[in-house]
Amino acid sequence: MKSKLLIALMLSSAAWAASAAAETTVKVGVVAPLTGPQAHLGKDIENGARLAVDAINASKPSLGGQPVQFSLMVEDDQADPKTATVVAQKLVDEGAKGVIGHLNSGASIPASRIYADNAIPQVSPASTAVAYTHQGFKTTFRVMANDSQQGKALGQYAVKLGKRVAVVDDRTAYGQGLIDQVVKAVKEAGGEVVGREYTTDKSTDFTAIMTSIKAKKPDVVVFGGMDPQAAPMVRQMRTLGMKTAFLGGDGMQSAEFIKLAGSAAEGAIGSSPGLPLEKMPGGAGFTQRFGEKFGKVQIYAPFAHDAAVVLIQAMLKAGSAEPAQYLPELVKTQIDGVIGPIAFDDKGDLKDGPVTLYQVKDGKWQAVETIGGPAAN
Numbered sequence: 001m002k003s004k005l006l007i008a009l010m011l012s013s014a015a016w017a018a019s020a021a022a023e024t025t026v027k028v029g030v031v032a033p034l035t036g037p038q039a040h041l042g043k044d045i046e047n048g049a050r051l052a053v054d055a056i057n058a059s060k061p062s063l064g065g066q067p068v069q070f071s072l073m074v075e076d077d078q079a080d081p082k083t084a085t086v087v088a089q090k091l092v093d094e095g096a097k098g099v100i101g102h103l104n105s106g107a108s109i110p111a112s113r114i115y116a117d118n119a120i121p122q123v124s125p126a127s128t129a130v131a132y133t134h135q136g137f138k139t140t141f142r143v144m145a146n147d148s149q150q151g152k153a154l155g156q157y158a159v160k161l162g163k164r165v166a167v168v169d170d171r172t173a174y175g176q177g178l179i180d181q182v183v184k185a186v187k188e189a190g191g192e193v194v195g196r197e198y199t200t201d202k203s204t205d206f207t208a209i210m211t212s213i214k215a216k217k218p219d220v221v222v223f224g225g226m227d228p229q230a231a232p233m234v235r236q237m238r239t240l241g242m243k244t245a246f247l248g249g250d251g252m253q254s255a256e257f258i259k260l261a262g263s264a265a266e267g268a269i270g271s272s273p274g275l276p277l278e279k280m281p282g283g284a285g286f287t288q289r290f291g292e293k294f295g296k297v298q299i300y301a302p303f304a305h306d307a308a309v310v311l312i313q314a315m316l317k318a319g320s321a322e323p324a325q326y327l328p329e330l331v332k333t334q335i336d337g338v339i340g341p342i343a344f345d346d347k348g349d350l351k352d353g354p355v356t357l358y359q360v361k362d363g364k365w366q367a368v369e370t371i372g373g374p375a376a377n
Contacts, residue, residue, distance in 0.1 A: 025071045026063070026321040028053070028311065029091040030304075031084070031101030031111070032126075034076035037228035040256050040298055042103055045125055046074055047294040048304030049100045051286075056312055064319045070312055077107045079201065079226075088114040096120065097321045098311045100304060105129030106173040112140050119323050121330055123311050125303035128250065128273060129177040133347040139323075141330065141344055143307050143337070145273035145353030145372065147174070150249055151181020153355040153371045154222060154271045158182070159191035161245045162219020166195040168209060168233070170225035175201070178249045179224035194218050201225060206233045207240070214242050226251035230268075231260030238264045245269065253358055253365060254298050265360045269368070272299060273355050274339050276367040282338035306337035340373070 030049045032042030053070050061068055073096055075087035084107035091099060092114060099115055099122040102108040108127035115122045116137035124132065124142040128150060133140050158165050165186045169179040183193050194216045197209045210233070213221060221237065221244050223230055230252035237246060246268045253270030261268070277283045277297060286302050294301075310333050318326035334343045343351045354373030358365040 024063075024066055024068045026068055026315070027071050027073050027094065027096045028308070029073045029075065029096035029099040029101065030308075031075045031077050031087055031091070031099060031107070032103040033079035033107075034074070036078055038079045038103065038226055041126075041226075041254065041300060042076070042079075044298040044301045045101065045103055045304040046072075047290065048125070048301030049308040051290055051293065051301075052305040052308035053312070056309070061312075061316055063315060063321055068321070075101075077102055077104075077111070079104045079107060081106050081110050084108070084111040085114060087111075092118045092120060097315070097323060098123070098326075100125065100307045100311060102127060103300065104172065104174055105132055105177060108132050108140075109135070109173055112137055115139055119327075121311065121314075121323055121327055123307040123330075125307040126250075126300045127174070129173045130181075131173065131177065133349050137348075138331075139327070141310075141348040143303050143310065143339065143342055143350055145355050146349055147178045147181050147249075149353055149372060150271050150273055150355050151178050152185045153357060154178075154247055154249065155182040155185025155191075156189050157269070157271075157357055158220045158222055158245075158247055159186055159189040161247075163191045164194045164217065164219045165191050165222060166197070166213045166216060166218035166220070166244075167193060167222045168197045168199060168206075168213070168224070170199050170201045170203075170229060172201050172225070174249075174251065175224035175226075177224075179222065182222050182224070199225070199229065201229060203229060204232050206236050210237050210240055210242065214240055218244055220245045220247060223248040223252065227254045227257040227260065231257050231265070234261050234268055235264040247271075250299060255296060255365075256298065258360060258363060258365070266363070268360045269357060270359075270365065271355055271357050273353055274303065275354055275370060275373065276356055276358075277302065279367070279370075280339050281336060286338045302338045306339050306342060309337060310335065310342060 088111035169175040314330035
């Protein structure tokens with residue numbers, strides 16, 4: 001009797017061990033601003049990554065022959081460089097095997113050093129500053145065009161609208177980096193930068209800046225920053241009677257910008273790395289799946305989705321979630337994502353990243369033209 005009981009206990013123990021093995025979890029970090037004025041964009045990133053991970057988990061993946069589930073460790077960096085380093089270290093300490101994020105270049109750049117020092121790959125769905133991937137780290141990647149490409153597109157388009165261009169940036173790594181590239185492109189295209197002003201990513205009153213710019217009689221104003229600043233800026237421009245064309249980068253090319261700016265948004269032009277959502281190879285299906293679970297896409301959700309897929313596919317190909325084992329597969333990535341073909345150059349930048357220009361017409365962003373991308377080569 002005792003022998004049968006012992007055997008039963010051993011079998012029960014073996015079954016429990018097998019069950020525990022079946023529940024192996026791999027932690028993946030997701031970092032973005034989830035509070036504050038950019039929270040809608042951060043949530044867009046979180047939800048895009050979650051959609052990908054839920055689908056991968058539903059497919060019953062395995063690593064090295066062992067069943068595995070991927071778990072998101074979601075952190076709020078508040079779009080703040082110091083907070084970004086704190087949460088980056090937290091992810092390292094708590095065993096994240098890879099990171100999707102950050103949104104802001106000013107957060108990604110300092111955090112990337114912590115990930116690099118601990119050999120943890122980071123795939124950003126949104127950080128566009130050239131400096132992010134030019135630090136010499138082997139662990140930094142992004143799935144959208146950088147500001148060299150985006151700034152060139154914006155600057156060239158600005159000169160098409162008028163030779164006299166004024167620029168404003170928010171002094172963040174993203175805003176300043178983008179406008180540096182715009183200024184370069186404007187000059188190369190034969191335009192003149194008639195004034196450069198500075199603000200912060202917390203400001204909401206731009207009357208003094210716009211009054212100064214108005215006196216210089218520009219044909220175009222280009223802003224480097226995010227939608228919580230872009231919206232009041234264009235409203236205040238119109239209040240001052242300025243009919244000047246208003247351009248900005250992906251930080252303002254959101255549904256929230258139109259909502260915040262109201263009628264003043266009409267005619268504004270924004271660039272965004274990537275194809276228009278409806279023209280992305282997987283855009284229609286993604287929009288439907290995302291809409292059913294989370295609602296409207298802001299900007300970055302499809303990029304966050306593909307960042308998660310790229311990271312996890314590298315682990316699955318390597319048969320391991322250990323960064324040293326799967327990093328070589330990440331470097332060799334060649335997949336067709338929601339956003340289109342994804343492969344990285346030797347710095348971790350997306351190869352042949354397209355940039356699309358949009359204009360607000362009848363209260364909606366409508367694509368004007370797409371520059372670059374595989375089709376252009």
